[in-house]
Amino acid sequence: MLTLVAPDASFYQSFTESHSEWAGAHQDGTGLFPGDDITSQEGFEAWVRKLLAAERAVEKDGIVPCTYLWMTKGARYVGSIAFRHHLTPALLNSGGHIGYGVRPSERGQGVASWALQELCARLVAQGEPDRVLLTCDDSNAASAKTIERAGGVLEDARIDADGDLFRRYWINLAAPTN
Numbered sequence: 001m002l003t004l005v006a007p008d009a010s011f012y013q014s015f016t017e018s019h020s021e022w023a024g025a026h027q028d029g030t031g032l033f034p035g036d037d038i039t040s041q042e043g044f045e046a047w048v049r050k051l052l053a054a055e056r057a058v059e060k061d062g063i064v065p066c067t068y069l070w071m072t073k074g075a076r077y078v079g080s081i082a083f084r085h086h087l088t089p090a091l092l093n094s095g096g097h098i099g100y101g102v103r104p105s106e107r108g109q110g111v112a113s114w115a116l117q118e119l120c121a122r123l124v125a126q127g128e129p130d131r132v133l134l135t136c137d138d139s140n141a142a143s144a145k146t147i148e149r150a151g152g153v154l155e156d157a158r159i160d161a162d163g164d165l166f167r168r169y170w171i172n173l174a175a176p177t178n
Contacts, residue, residue: 002114004069004081004122007051011070012044014077018103028101029080031068055085062088071102071115078106081115083123087133094160096133096168107142116150123173130174138165147171 019027019038031051037043051068059065064084071079079102084091091097098119102111116134123132136143138157144167148154152169160166 001073002078002111003072004115004118005072007048007068007070009041009045009048011072011075011077012041014075015044018077018079021104027080029068029082029099030101031066031080031082059086059088062090064088064091069115069119071111078103078111079115081119083119083132086129092133094135094158094166094168096135097129098132098134112143112146113149116146120150120171120173131170131172134169134171135166136169138167144169 015038031054032038032047036047036050038047054063054066054068057063057065064086066085067083069081069083070077071081079100081098081100084095084097084099087095087097098116100112100115102115120132123129134147134152136147138144147169151171153171155168155170157165157167
């Protein structure tokens with residue numbers, strides 16, 4: 001059974017295995033930046049503390065408060081999803097509110113769709129924001145389908161700084177008015 005949980009150092013071994021599966025590729029939604037040490041138990045624990053503190057962070061250098069959640073199956077880490085509490089101009093252009101990534105061995109099983117819908121339901125229960133922005137590479141058909149399944153409506157497609165095309169979707173979370 002899938003669950004969304006706060007980052008927890010008890011997932012060290014499973015996260016390390018997942019990290020190996022990514023083979024050095026960027027892991028969307030993890031909050032893992034160059035310089036973060038996840039190779040040792042102590043480094044991993046420090047990184048988990050940093051993720052938990054990010055929810056109360058003060059905006060600085062384009063970093064905004066962010067809630068990180070991990071997708072799990074029992075004691076197995078299967079992915080991450082992150083919710084940025086507000087958007088800077090750069091995030092409004094190309095980053096969005098929500099980012100997610102599923103470990104390669106768990107893809108194609110509906111994990112990202114479940115996590116995105118679960119996170120959106122939690123945001124609806126909180127009553128804000130009224131809508132969320134998500135972006136994905138134009139070539140990432142699986143992510144586009146995940147976003148569309150969750151109610152994402154394509155606003156436009158843009159070119160990023162590297163010259164690659166990406167899509168921008170909005171999901172309406174506001175309660176319908178009668």
